[in-house]
Amino acid sequence: MLATFVPAVGWSQDTPDYYRQNCMNCHTIGGGRLTGPDLKDVGKRRDAEWLIGFMQNPKAVVDSGDAYAAKLVEESRGVVMPIAPGMTRYRAEQIIKLIEAESKLEKSQFQGVQISNKPFTEQDRIHGREIFLGRQKLKKGGTACNACHSMHDLAALGGGRLGPDLTRVYERLKGRKALSAWLMAPATETMQPVFKNHPLEAEEIHALAAYFEASASQTEADASVNRIAFLMMGLAVAGAIVFLFDALWKGRFYGVRRPLLEAGVSAVHLGHKSTPASTPSTLAAATGESNSPRGHS
Ligand code: HEC
Numbered sequence: 001m002l003a004t005f006v007p008a009v010g011w012s013q014d015t016p017d018y019y020r021q022n023c024m025n026c027h028t029i030g031g032g033r034l035t036g037p038d039l040k041d042v043g044k045r046r047d048a049e050w051l052i053g054f055m056q057n058p059k060a061v062v063d064s065g066d067a068y069a070a071k072l073v074e075e076s077r078g079v080v081m082p083i084a085p086g087m088t089r090y091r092a093e094q095i096i097k098l099i100e101a102e103s104k105l106e107k108s109q110f111q112g113v114q115i116s117n118k119p120f121t122e123q124d125r126i127h128g129r130e131i132f133l134g135r136q137k138l139k140k141g142g143t144a145c146n147a148c149h150s151m152h153d154l155a156a157l158g159g160g161r162l163g164p165d166l167t168r169v170y171e172r173l174k175g176r177k178a179l180s181a182w183l184m185a186p187a188t189e190t191m192q193p194v195f196k197n198h199p200l201e202a203e204e205i206h207a208l209a210a211y212f213e214a215s216a217s218q219t220e221a222d223a224s225v226n227r228i229a230f231l232m233m234g235l236a237v238a239g240a241i242v243f244l245f246d247a248l249w250k251g252r253f254y255g256v257r258r259p260l261l262e263a264g265v266s267a268v269h270l271g272h273k274s275t276p277a278s279t280p281s282t283l284a285a286a287t288g289e290s291n292s293p294r295g296h297s
C-alpha cells in the first residue's frame with residue numbers, strides 16, 4: 001500500500017538526494033539564507049512556471065531584465081545561481097513539489113547544515129593555506145584548490161586561472177556559514193565532478209574558512225604588489241632564458257671544437273712520445289683562438 005501511495009505524493013525517489021547534492025549547500029528550507037535565499041514557501045512568492053524557468057537557466061532570467069530576479073541577485077551580492085548539473089524541466093517540477101511539502105513541516109530535513117563554530121586560530125589559517133596549496137593532501141582525494149584558483153598571497157603564477165581568485169570569497173559568499181555550507185558540496189559545473197566523490201572533510205572546511213576569512217581583509221594594494229611581482233618575475237625569467245641560451249650555445253661551440261682540437265694537439269705531440277696528450281692550459285688557449293682553421297676542418 002505504501003508503495004502505491006508514495007508516487008501519488010509527488011516526487012521521484014531520487015529527488016531528495018538530488019536536492020541534497022545540488023541545492024542544499026546554498027539554500028535551506030526554513031533555516032535562513034545561505035548563499036541563496038531560504039526556499040521555504042518559495043511557491044507562494046513565484047508561480048511554478050517562473051520557478052521552473054529560473055531553475056533551468058537562472059542567468060537567462062536575470063539577463064532578461066526580470067526585476068524580481070535582479071533583486072534576488074542584489075541580495076546575494078552578485079552571485080548568480082549556477083545551473084545544476086542534470087537539471088531538466090521534469091527535475092524542476094519534482095523539486096517544486098519537494099520544497100512545497102518540506103515547507104509545511106515544522107522542521108524540514110533541509111532546514112540547515114551543521115557548521116562548526118569553533119573560533120578560528122592562527123593554526124587553522126596556516127593549515128587552510130597548506131590545504132589550498134596542496135601541500136597538505138585532501139583526505140578524500142580531491143584536487144588541490146590552487147590547481148584552478150589563485151589567491152592574493154600566492155607567488156605570481158602560483159595559482160590556477162580556471163576558477164576565480166578567492167581572496168575575497170569569504171565576503172562574497174556572505175561569511176562563514178554560507179561559505180562553509182557551499183564547500184560541503186560545491187554545486188558548480190566545474191567543481192561538482194571533482195568533489196562529488198571526494199568531498200572536503202569538516203575539519204578541512206574549517207581550516208579553509210579560517211584562511212579565507214583572513215584573506216578577505218586584504219586590501220586592493222596587494223593586487224598591485226602582485227602585478228609588480230609578476231612583472232619582476234617575467235623579467236627574471238627572460239634574463240634566465242638569455243643566460244640559458246648563451247650557455248647552451250657555448251656548450252655547442254666547445255662540443256664540436258674540443259674533440260677536434262684534442263685530436264690536433266695529440267697529433268702534434270705524437271713526435272714527443274713521453275709528453276701527455278694535452279694540458280688544460282694549452283687547450284684553453286687553443287679554444288680561444290676562434291679563427292683557427294683547424295676548428296673548421
Ligand atoms: C551556488 C549556490 C546555489 C546553488 C547550488 C543553488 N542555488 Fe538557487 N539560488 C542561488 C542564489 C544566489 C539565488 C538568488 C538569485 C541569484 O542571485 O541568482 C537563488 C535563487 C533560487 C530560487 C528563487 C528563490 C526565491 O526566493 O524566489 C530558487 C527557487 C532556487 N534558487 C532553487 C534552487 C534549486 C532547486 C537548486 C538545486 C537544484 C539551487 N537553487 C541551487 C544560489 C544557489
Ligand code: HEC
Pocket residue numbers: 079132142143144145146147148149162163164166169172182183188189190191194200208
Ligand atoms: C578543477 C578546477 C577547480 C578546483 C580543483 C577547485 N575549484 Fe573552486 N571553482 C572552480 C571554477 C571554474 C569556479 C567558478 C564556478 C564554475 O564555473 O564552476 C569555482 C568556484 C569556486 C568558489 C565560488 C566562488 C564565487 O565567487 O562564487 C569557491 C568558494 C571555490 N571555488 C572554492 C574552492 C576550494 C576551497 C577548492 C579546493 C578545496 C577549489 N575551489 C577547487 C574550479 C575549481
